[in-house]
Amino acid sequence: MQKSLMDLTNASMILKLLGDKTRLTMVKILESHDCCVCEFVEIFKTSQPAISQHLRKLKDLGIVKEARRGQWIIYSLNKESEYYPMVKEILQHLPNQDFKLQALEEQGLRISCE
Template sequence: MQVSLIGINEAATTLKLLGDKTRLTMVKILDSHDCCVCEFVEIFKTSQPAISQHLRKLKDLGIVKETRRGQWIIYSLNKKSEYYPLVQNILQHLPNQDFKLNELEEQGLRITCE
């Protein structure tokens, strides 16, 4: 399988975007689970506009994508992105973040936006 290379500028932009702890954690969670904004609001205990801003930046670069399910927008990792190989390489070195979603579920706060 041939991996397409991205330029230094694109790599720097991607790394800068993932240099934010909240965005990096979001991307790690999205590596194994699709989520909506409301779940991230609960996980990070921050406002919906702040979460939406993080997701917009990730979406603008193509790292995440959104899918509409009824009135809800569900975010997932964009595995077709030209940046995905770089992102995937970074994510494999990070600890699993599933416990954050499990905590939400245990607290009855895991939202099923369907």
């Protein structure tokens, strides 16, 4: 069975989006853990609007999805996305980022929005 191929325009969009270190790291973290904006703000030591902008770009292409839990929005990797096979292939070449979440936990900041 032949794998379906994505066109070069879409592949280029995905690579451009993941070419940003912050977004690439976010996606790697989301590969194994759902997160909210507040956790990414702490991990990257950047503003909430900047994090939200990164997540919006990833969400617009369907790479991540969001789910509302109470007043919080939790982000996860969208494994149903047509781009997921390519994203998954890229992620398997990257080092695990769990230590970033472990550091948050040690500071008492993991899922600080709940």
